Amino acid sequence: MVWVMSYRPVPDSYPGVEVIEGNSGELELEDMTDDGGIGLKMSRSFSGRRAKPESVPKVIRWKSKRKLLDYENACRKTVSDRFRALIEEIEPGVHQFEPIRFVAKDGSLLEERWFWQICNRINSVHPELSNWLLGPRTWRPPPKPRSEGLRMVFDTTAIGGAQFWHDMHIKGTLVSDAAKQRIDAAGTTGVHFDYREQA
Template identity: 30%
Template sequence: MKAWSGMVWGLLKPKGFGDYWPDGEFSGWDEALKDYYKNEMPDEERAALGLEEHFFPSSVVRKFTMDLGPVKPRECPKEFHAVKAHNKLADLIGTENGVFAVSEVFKFLIEELEPGVHQFWPLKIIMPGGQLYPAPYYGIVIGRFLDSFVPEQCPDGIWLHKKNRSLALSTTKKDFLKMPLSRDVFQGAHLWRENRPNYPLLFLSDELRSRVSRANLRLTPIYQLKSV
């Protein structure tokens, strides 16, 4: 059995639109959310989201990027319409409102390491002219949020700490090497978000990163972080 390395990695957002972050929008999502709110959403869920009197789609969209519990199938977008044609999308792509989608191979790798932790649903990628992107993609909701970030061990000038949030002032590879995460907290996790820092977007274990590399998957830049 492979020894646990204790290394940890952060996934960054690409610069500009392209195969890693296609420009486009979800089709019919707002309308579907409004219909769900009007006809099906339980009263206790409305109260939890602060939607007792008025409906704001953004309140539900937050469930895809924040630790607000499971997302229901009726709340998931079904089609993403890209502005430009793409011949080979990356294996993890960003879409509208920060919702991520993954290829079938990456979905398999994630589920092999963390079965039942994250939510997936089929997401059609529609190219201009109505052409369906030929490979299957799946929307993903990260099901693990951790507090492994150790702000008191951060060097000055790299992070701005405000109450329960930390904002990255630098996004260089050199400075991310100084980003301290507690191995006692993230040990055993393979894919997660952090509650406190606003960046990187996602966090990966060394094991998941190694499997991504061996499978030659295309992901946005991944920087090594500091384990403490």
Template identity: 30%
Template sequence: MSSDLVWVIGFKEEAGFLVERTFLDGDPRKIEYVDTTLDMGDNPTFKTGLMYAGREVKPEHIPTKMMWSSKKHRPYDVFMLRGLILVSQEFKDIIERFEPDTHQFFPIEVVFKDGSHARLMYFFNICARVDTMSRAHTTAKMLHGISWDFSSGEFVFSKDLIGGRKVWIDKHVIHGLFFSNDIKDEIEKEKLTGPVFNGFPVL
């Protein structure tokens, strides 16, 4: 089991190099949010095409098909393409077991260059936008009331502000996609390929 930490997710190329991949339809630059009400933090106006602001998105323009070039190194359980996180059914099942009907998963068929089926993946959109940093313990500085400056000090998260959440976007952390201990432990237990985690203390 992991120690009492909050985890930010990153991605690794299991093949040891970047496998060529591309969307065959859709346009991530045109994906729109359902609710664009102003909320100070990262992407406060929820600009079209800027993903992971923590709110639901409309299905229009989301890709439904993509190409993965390597049959030797098949699609990982988690990877990113053009700002979208793609996850496997196994990853999706873990998230939905802990937080059912909370986040969005849009199916994307992955094919090889010859058109044969490679894997079913999902665009995973995190639909929880919250402020979870402990003001009493964080030593990093807040810039212009919008985002924490990671280089200026330490991040410490608040248990009370996190509450029972398992996956969320911290609206004051740029690229702040966070996971609880139990989600991270399940992903590692199932030996899912692609994700890497970096932990932060929570008090």
């Protein structure tokens, strides 16, 4: 099965944050070769390609009173040490991690964490079984919704052995069923999953 993994704060409150050291703007990618997909000019966190380390924030001020979760998506996707270790167990040596510090309002260190850039970029939507239309770069719903409803199906052959990936033509963090099961079993905090059809 294929799942979309999103950020779900617990409790349901989104923190105030501020980049106080490093880049607060758009990431710069190591490979900007245009392949007809999204995430190369904007939303590069969803590109599926490595970011230049110097373009990653280094220190983020955390303005919330709640504790940091294993997965936070404030400014950038960041993970705790234990979530990083789990990702490496699930799919070793594939993804990019850069050190990032979170500090309190008074500047004291809260946690040493990791910026996480997923480094699988896959054209994973099944074109024959999906009734969306592939535009210049993205999948779009048809002009008039069909009577059977919108249907987007992911192609397991195209996905292959990837465990975490970004699709070339849709925005989102996609994970395999095996990865989701491991994440759930570990009690990872800050994550939420929605099922997607596959064939």
